[in-house]
Amino acid sequence: MSKNKVLLTDPLDDNNPITVQVLGICSALAITVQLKAAIVMSLSVIAVMAASNVIISILRDLIPNRIRIIVQLVVVASMVVLVDQVLRAYAYDVSKELSIFIGLIITNCIVMGRLEAFALGNGVWRSFLDGVGNAFGYAWILILVAFFRELLGSGKLLGIQAIPDFIYEMGYVDNGLMLLSPMALITVGLIIWVQRSRNRKLIEQG
Amino acid sequence: MNRDSNVYTFTFATLMVFVVATVLAYTSFSLKDLQNENVRKEKMQNILSTVGIKTDRDGAEKLFDQYIKEQLAVQSDGSIDNSVNVFKDVKLALELKKSSDTQDFPLYVAEIDSEKFYIIPIRGNGLWNAIFGYISLKEDLNTIKGVVFDHVGETAGLGAEITQDWFIERFIDEKLFDANSNLMGITVSKTNNDPSNLDKTDHEVDAISGATITGDGVTDMIKERITHYVPYFEFIKSSNSIAVVSNNNLNLN
Numbered sequence: 001m002s003k004n005k006v007l008l009t010d011p012l013d014d015n016n017p018i019t020v021q022v023l024g025i026c027s028a029l030a031i032t033v034q035l036k037a038a039i040v041m042s043l044s045v046i047a048v049m050a051a052s053n054v055i056i057s058i059l060r061d062l063i064p065n066r067i068r069i070i071v072q073l074v075v076v077a078s079m080v081v082l083v084d085q086v087l088r089a090y091a092y093d094v095s096k097e098l099s100i101f102i103g104l105i106i107t108n109c110i111v112m113g114r115l116e117a118f119a120l121g122n123g124v125w126r127s128f129l130d131g132v133g134n135a136f137g138y139a140w141i142l143i144l145v146a147f148f149r150e151l152l153g154s155g156k157l158l159g160i161q162a163i164p165d166f167i168y169e170m171g172y173v174d175n176g177l178m179l180l181s182p183m184a185l186i187t188v189g190l191i192i193w194v195q196r197s198r199n200r201k202l203i204e205q206g
Numbered sequence: 207m208n209r210d211s212n213v214y215t216f217t218f219a220t221l222m223v224f225v226v227a228t229v230l231a232y233t234s235f236s237l238k239d240l241q242n243e244n245v246r247k248e249k250m251q252n253i254l255s256t257v258g259i260k261t262d263r264d265g266a267e268k269l270f271d272q273y274i275k276e277q278l279a280v281q282s283d284g285s286i287d288n289s290v291n292v293f294k295d296v297k298l299a300l301e302l303k304k305s306s307d308t309q310d311f312p313l314y315v316a317e318i319d320s321e322k323f324y325i326i327p328i329r330g331n332g333l334w335n336a337i338f339g340y341i342s343l344k345e346d347l348n349t350i351k352g353v354v355f356d357h358v359g360e361t362a363g364l365g366a367e368i369t370q371d372w373f374i375e376r377f378i379d380e381k382l383f384d385a386n387s388n389l390m391g392i393t394v395s396k397t398n399n400d401p402s403n404l405d406k407t408d409h410e411v412d413a414i415s416g417a418t419i420t421g422d423g424v425t426d427m428i429k430e431r432i433t434h435y436v437p438y439f440e441f442i443k444s445s446n447s448i449a450v451v452s453n454n455n456l457n458l459n
Binding site: 064065067070071078081085086088089090092 | 210214223240
């Protein structure tokens with residue numbers, strides 16, 4: 001059981017897809033201007049990763065080795081199209097906002113990486129946990145970055161004003177730079193810095 | 207079974223494609239109505255926003271019925287075809303493929319506090335794909351009340367910025383026609399000498415850096431679309447002046 005628990009917890013810290021493996025960075029930069037978009041993106045990635053990990057794991061003894069990458073791609077792509085269709089029907093505004101980035105989940109290296117590295121060789125339940133774990137590892141970094149960018153960039157959280165008026169009256173100004181992609185990279189960098197100074201295991205020897 | 211044989215590989219691939227296609231087609235089919243409903247309400251929302259009525263998508267339908275008094279299918283000679291349901295049946299993307307004398311030109315007439323506004327759907331080409339929107343005119347059929355733009359696939363951060371409020375606001379109160387009633391349109395200009403947009407009669411607004419082709423697309427679609435409404439505008443103006451004259455006559459009597 002503890003072995004299974006590691007599948008969930010490891011990607012949150014020691015083996016985080018973004019801060020340690022540095023995968024899926026592109027979307028972390030692109031959709032972290034607002035907290036809401038980041039949360040929906042995270043939920044979409046969790047759904048896609050859990051589902052495609054399970055499907056590939058079920059089919060792992062049937063998939064012909066020579067076309068396994070194609071099969072993985074087809075599975076991920078169909079999951080993404082499903083998520084996109086559902087969002088368009090039930091969360092139209094968010095789907096407009098995320099537009100191409102939902103489609104780009106297909107190219108998110110984390111998804112394909114976990115299918116190839118884990119789901120092809122492990123059972124259904126373990127693959128599910130691995131998918132969810134890695135997606136959460138991705139999600140919490142994404143949401144953390146979006147939190148700081150929306151707070152410092154537009155003074156809001158989830159679209160609601162978070163910095164009280166009297167601070168503005170004292171001369172505080174929102175930092176427009178936070179809304180631009182470079183600051184997402186710098187924020188991720190700062191998170192990596194904090195993480196490494198707390199977690200000695202991550203520091204390379206030599 | 208030999209998983210590496212060609213027969214197995216082909217069979218697997220064929221089956222996979224079949225299953226995936228079925229699942230996706232089913233989902234798309236069963237969610238179609240909900241999606242279309244969203245698109246329909248968004249259209250109402252866009253039309254209303256050009257005349258300054260901001261609403262969420264759910265409230266759009268009620269306000270649309272309340273403020274939009276007429277939905278007209280203008281013909282190229284300036285007449286109206288009453289048999290057409292403009293909102294539902296006229297798809298601008300399809301109309302644009304027809305020759306201009308067989309197209310229906312949709313026109314929405316809004317009435318707010320007894321002031322009339324004329325709302326014209328516009329559509330053209332940006333850099334990568336279609337750009338579209340609505341432009342509303344005040345009662346003089348010359349001054350812009352408001353615009354809204356949207357796009358299919360312009361570059362995020364450059365061409366896609368045409369949807370932003372700061373760009374849209376530049377069009378407000380600009381004039382479409384010059385003093386001699388020639389259609390000038392609105393030019394999205396890189397050499398605009400009026401960056402703070404104080405001169406509302408120069409038929410120009412400031413362009414977005416890095417979005418030249420999208421900006422030119424906006425210029426072209428406004429002029430191209432409005433051109434087709436000129437005969438009908440002339441008709442409205444002449445009938446308005448007749449009304450004024452007959453009113454004066456009445457007063458004299």
